[in-house]
Amino acid sequence: MYLSKEAKQELFEKYGSGKNDTGSTEGQIALFTKRIAHISKHLKGNQKDFNSERALVSLVGKRRRLLDYLMKKDIMRYREIVKDLGLRK
Structure with missing residues (x-):
C-alpha cells in the first residue's frame, strides 16, 4: 500500500482530534486528498488506466x-x- 499505518495515524493526528x-470529517478529507494526489500521479504515467x-x-x-x-x-x-490542505475552494 502506498500509505503505511503509521503515516495514516500521523495524518489523522494532524487533522483529526487524535x-x-x-472518522472525523477533517481526517477523512485529508486522507482523500492524499489518495487523490497519489492516483493523479499514477495517471500521469498511465493514461489508459480507466x-x-x-x-x-x-x-x-x-x-x-x-x-x-x-x-x-x-x-x-x-x-x-x-x-491547510491547499484546496482551491
Missing part, C-alpha cells in the same frame, strides 16, 4: 460531499482545512 480518530481514473472521480466526489457537509456544519473548520 491518531485513532479515523479503472484508476474512475476511482479518482469517485474520490473527488466523496471529498466534495464531505467539504460541503463541513461548510454547512462549521464554516471555520471548513476554511481551516481548505487552507
Whole structure:
C-alpha cells in the first residue's frame, strides 16, 4: 500500500482530534486528498488506466460531499482545512 499505518495515524493526528480518530470529517478529507494526489500521479504515467481514473472521480466526489457537509456544519473548520490542505475552494 502506498500509505503505511503509521503515516495514516500521523495524518489523522494532524487533522483529526487524535491518531485513532479515523472518522472525523477533517481526517477523512485529508486522507482523500492524499489518495487523490497519489492516483493523479499514477495517471500521469498511465493514461489508459480507466479503472484508476474512475476511482479518482469517485474520490473527488466523496471529498466534495464531505467539504460541503463541513461548510454547512462549521464554516471555520471548513476554511481551516481548505487552507491547510491547499484546496482551491
